[in-house]
Amino acid sequence: MTRVRIEGLTKVFGKTLAVDNLSLEVRDKEFVSLLGPSGCGKTTTLNCISGLETPTKGDIYFDDQRINDMPPKDRGIGLVFQSYAIFGYMTVFENLAFGLRIRRVPEDEIKHEVEQMAEFLGIREVLQEKAGKQSLTNLQKTAIGRTLLIKPKVLLLDEPLSNLDADARDVMRAELKRLQRDVEQTTIFVTHDQLEAIALSDKVAIMNLGRLQQYDTPDVVYNHPKNQFVANFVGSPSMNIIDCSLKLDNEQAVLVHPSFTLDVTNMRHHLEKITTGSEVVVGIRPEYLTVTKQPSKLSVAATVYVTEPLGHENIVYLQLDGILLRAVTPAAVNFNINEKVGVEFHKDKIHIFDRKDGEAIV
Ligand SMILES: Nc1ncnc2c1ncn2[C@@H]1O[C@H](COP(=O)(O)OP(=O)(O)O)[C@@H](O)[C@H]1O
Ligand SMILES: [Mg+2]
Incomplete structure (x- = not known):
């Protein structure tokens, strides 16, 4: 013992x-x-x-x-x-x-x-x-x-x-x-x-x-x-990190980036102590981004920067107005450089950190 x-x-x-x-x-x-x-x-x-x-x-x-x-x-x-x-x-x-x-x-x-x-x-x-x-x-x-x-x-x-x-x-x-x-x-x-x-x-x-x-x-x-x-x-490829601000009202919570917004009302109850307009860092792991050929209402528009085939899956680098995101995608789907695609964020897999001290809020 x-x-x-x-x-x-x-x-x-x-x-x-x-x-x-x-x-x-x-x-x-x-x-x-x-x-x-x-x-x-x-x-x-x-x-x-x-x-x-x-x-x-x-x-x-x-x-x-x-x-x-x-x-x-x-x-x-x-x-x-x-x-x-x-x-x-x-x-x-x-x-x-x-x-x-x-x-x-x-x-x-x-x-x-x-x-x-x-x-x-x-x-x-x-x-x-x-x-x-x-x-x-x-x-x-x-x-x-x-x-x-x-x-x-x-x-x-x-x-x-x-x-x-x-x-x-x-x-x-x-x-x-x-x-x-x-x-x-x-x-x-x-x-x-x-x-x-x-x-x-x-x-x-x-x-x-x-x-x-x-x-x-x-x-x-x-x-x-x-x-x-x-x-x-922890995690490889590592988590995507995006600077956003948080817009809150009584019912809704929205992450605002200069080029897109993400509704995170599903997390509203975790954000009770946060004031609207707070500067945050949004984190999402590459496996929780879904890349689609057709943009949808739920997706954010992006352009394929480059893809890395790993055999069993691909890593797709996506450009969204000056930020570069990584997504893990199935090997069966091919994306071409400069292809316009949609990116869906898995809403329950989003992390939000305080930009001042890096501590997790959600
Ligand atoms: N004997 C030593 N004398 C002076 N500095 C040391 C000594 N051992 C470690 N350090 C310093 O202490 C820090 C921690 O080192 P270490 O414990 O070896 O790190 P790690 O094992 O995580 O790589 C480093 O900045 C290292 O340079
Ligand atoms: Mg050591």
């Missing part, structure tokens, strides 16, 4: 505020991702948990024990980095056995545990081969296996898939997901890749400039981003 609780964690390096008053709780057996752009403080947070760095302020607890002053070796941490520090001249077996040997586990027990882990990871056939000859996927499995064999209280993974090429990364992502289900291990996973975080995690903590932006399930951060940063960072 290990729950990790971070309270008001702050880490300053000289003039850099690397982590700014971060609080979050990772429940026992939960898989949580720290997600954000390079330099947002993910690794520093992880290093404070493992003891490689000392917090400037704040407390870290494993269950109810404060571990700030506990030496790193006593924390029961398993760490896997991007560069996984596998010994190439040793066999896969010896690499897996490494942590157990240090802990003076009896030889027959080591053999049993290593073989079981190798079976579990699908690398049993290569146990007696030199690690240096293995694929990157096998090396990463070996690194994770070696760490799991010491039965850490908390597993910390820092961008473990970044060194892999696209194919291997997809495979390892799936493997990690299986592993997570089977080992039920409290895990904190650092990544700058939103797809990895969304695909793997029970919860995602999105960070920017050292600050926590939102901490919730993948479903909530995707469908109900708390602010414009999260909306933009």
